[in-house]
Amino acid sequence: MDKEKLLQAQAAPLLDYFQKMIPLDKAEKQWVADLFKPRLYRKRQYVLQEGDVCHQFNFIVRGCLRMYKVDEKGSIHIIQFATENWWMIDLGSFHSRQPSALNIDALEDTMVLQISYDNLIALYTQSPKFDRIFRVLIENSFVSLQKRLLQNISSTAEDRYLAFMETYPHLANRLPQTQIAAFLGITPEFLSRLRNKQANTKT
Amino acid sequence: MDKEKLLQAQAAPLLDYFQKMIPLDKAEKQWVADLFKPRLYRKRQYVLQEGDVCHQFNFIVRGCLRMYKVDEKGSIHIIQFATENWWMIDLGSFHSRQPSALNIDALEDTMVLQISYDNLIALYTQSPKFDRIFRVLIENSFVSLQKRLLQNISSTAEDRYLAFMETYPHLANRLPQTQIAAFLGITPEFLSRLRNKQANTKT
């Protein structure tokens, strides 16, 4: 009993998150608390390294992760940031059990709740409610991704910067600008100049 | 052939180390070069986290690792530091395949050569010479450990500090004093006072 309570306390942010989507019964809460394991990643630590299979579906309790691809020239292209109450995973690698071409690492010390592939399947089997939860959750991610793509192919760097500031104002002051630049696909120097320009035109 | 040379070059510090213990023949060198994989851990990054099984036997090429236990109060007790040409592993977890109660992380960016459990067994099977090498190497570690224990149970903090300075003079200027304090089992403040005292009595 004591142990159950401890697990539930650790999983609380995730249980809250699910609860807001679909109410869970007692047993379902306990499964979640049992199958999602808390884990701390420290700043700069890899969560997933290119060439490894992505074995974990990660829910971020606190901190910030980034997913990126390193191109042939060694430049970093950031696909996604994720902070509190977001998910981070290479879904392709996770489901195909094939090595990932992507990297995930921590920009801050980050606590996640992670579930392994096998345990996630077990969870789906035990309660189809989780099929629905994860469908919705992935749909949300899909929508953000599509939005991001559209912006990328259709806008100039300045427009992308402005859109970023609108969509993720909380990230703007939280992340180093080097990271934001890598997300926008420009150099930190150029981002610095863009910001300068913005600041000047405002007054 | 080219590839062989590259691997041997990467494994050079380890081959030198073995060579000083027992001469290796060509095939043995190649096994070592093949089975030990180079890996970089960045400062603050975990090499082993409490609760995980220790799967790798690590030889440090450059950098510095620390092994420690976190107690119920959250205090850190450092069991061991390891720098160039030393080994770092939770031997208990490694051999029992049970989760470790210890943490290992990097105090500096650290390059290791690591061999997995299965590959180490394979190495022993291929050449019993490695049984001897690893026996000797673990005996060395055992002796340091026993010395450390003895010091710990029999000395005052000041004596332990002096002994540390004698035994590991190179670590004294390399590690932050917070780490040395955690190794000696005292607070950084008290260590600071001890050093002050030493400096004054010398003149």
Place this chain on the structure above:
DNA sequence: ACTACATCAAGAAATAGTATTGATCCAGAT
């Protein structure tokens, strides 16, 4: 030749990590 960026180098500014010091407290040995 103008716009929208990149590259490189250097310095400034901000932040995080480390060390020191003083004040106060406490437990065990004398």
Place this chain on the structure above:
DNA sequence: ATCTGGATCAATACTATTTCTTGATGTAGT
């Protein structure tokens, strides 16, 4: 009871690392 060998807390100082900005110069596409 008080002295010694420590701990804890808070403030300050110092150092190192990371991040940001700026200037100079270059380049590809319209």
